[in-house]
Amino acid sequence: MSSSYLFASILTLQIFLSSSFFQAAAENSRLFREYIGAEGKNVTFTDVPINPAVDFHFILSFTIDYTSSSPPRPTNGDFGAYWDTENLSPSQVSYVKAHHPNVKVAMSLAGDTVNDHRVFFEPASINSWVRNAISSITRIVKEFDLDGIDIDYEHFSADPDTFAECIGRLLYYLKQNEIVSFTSIAPYEDDSVQPHYLALWRKYGHLIDYVNFQFYAYKKGTTVSEFMRYFEIQSANYYGGKILVSFGTDGSGGLSPKNGFFRACSMLRDQGKLHGIFIWSADDSKEANFPYETQSQDFLTSMI
Known part of the structure; x- marks a missing residue:
């Protein structure tokens, strides 16, 4: 067999495998996700409109491995709940899940x-951080009867490989032992952030169900x-992953619903690439009574 023929055969196989992979991955979804509880605005689960025809994920924001002192100090993986636990308590988690089977x-x-200080990923060592x-x-x-975990570190005192090992081993344990049923990451385009998540994806992407990409971190007026x-x-960066589209209701950047977000969603839907929508955040949406949460869910149910 000539080298040119062999090269052509290998290239044909690669194209076929790539095409087959994307055909398998290309799948629209009725998944709607929303971050909640980070800003102390007394928002509750029952405030947010929930369409029974979508798969709805609330994401409590945040659990943090820092002390509550002033200034806060890193605790090497000893996490505590820093969301609004008064309004988003274990009993309220139980209530919303009992009354909305799709949640x-x-x-x-x-x-x-x-407490106005940046949260850094700052492990003392891989093994000690993972253990804690x-x-x-x-x-x-x-305690809260939770179903999943999302990774949203945005500042780093450790290299990408250390981040990948710590988070990857954590996700492996939580899934292997059926402590959570789904996982996600929340990267955005920044030279100090993206390399950490790409290192994690390359080694442990098979453990990550959703990529909550922060498209609202792009420039305003996208x-x-x-x-x-x-x-x-x-x-392409998160090859084979379910990339969810997103916008913020806090006046941040990216493509807003007023400027064509749902038109873009329609285009992705037609391509079989609309894996879901998420919003940052319920706290910011409360004052306006959640119009875009309703619109997003109505859009997703229109795909039925």
Whole structure:
């Protein structure tokens, strides 16, 4: 067999496998997710409109491995619940899940700040951080009867490989022992952030069910065509992953519902690439009575 023929055969096989992979991954979904509880605005689960025809995930924001002192100090993986636990308590988690069978509740790790100080990923060592994280997160999951976990570290004092090992081992344990049933990550386009999540994805992407990509971290006034290009870039970065589209109701950047977000969703739906929608955040939406939560869920149910 000539080398040119062999090369052509290998290339044909690669194209076929790639095409088959994307055909398998190309799948619209009625998944709607919303972060809740980070801003102390007394928002409750029952405030938020819940369409029974969508798969609805509340994401409690945040659980943080820092002390509550001033200034806060890192605790090497010993997480505590920093969301509004008065309004989003274990009993209220039980209530919303009992009254809405389509609702699941997750919690998100870290976020941006605690008490106006940045939250850094700052492990003393891989083994000690993982050991502490497994213990504290398992305790919180059981206390609140949670279904999933989301990773939203945005500041780092450790290299990407250390982050990948710590988070990857944590996700492996939580899934292997059926402590959670789904996982997600929440990266965004930034040279100090994205390399950490890409390192995690390369090694442990098979453990991650959803990519809550923060498209609202792009510039304000993003156009539909720019948004579609960003989506393709991130789909290539997180190859084979379920990339959820997103916007913020806090006046942040990206493509807003007023400027064509749902038009972009229609385009992705027609391509079989609309894996779900998530919003940051219920706290910011409360004052306006959640119009975009209703619109997003109505859009997703229109795909039935």
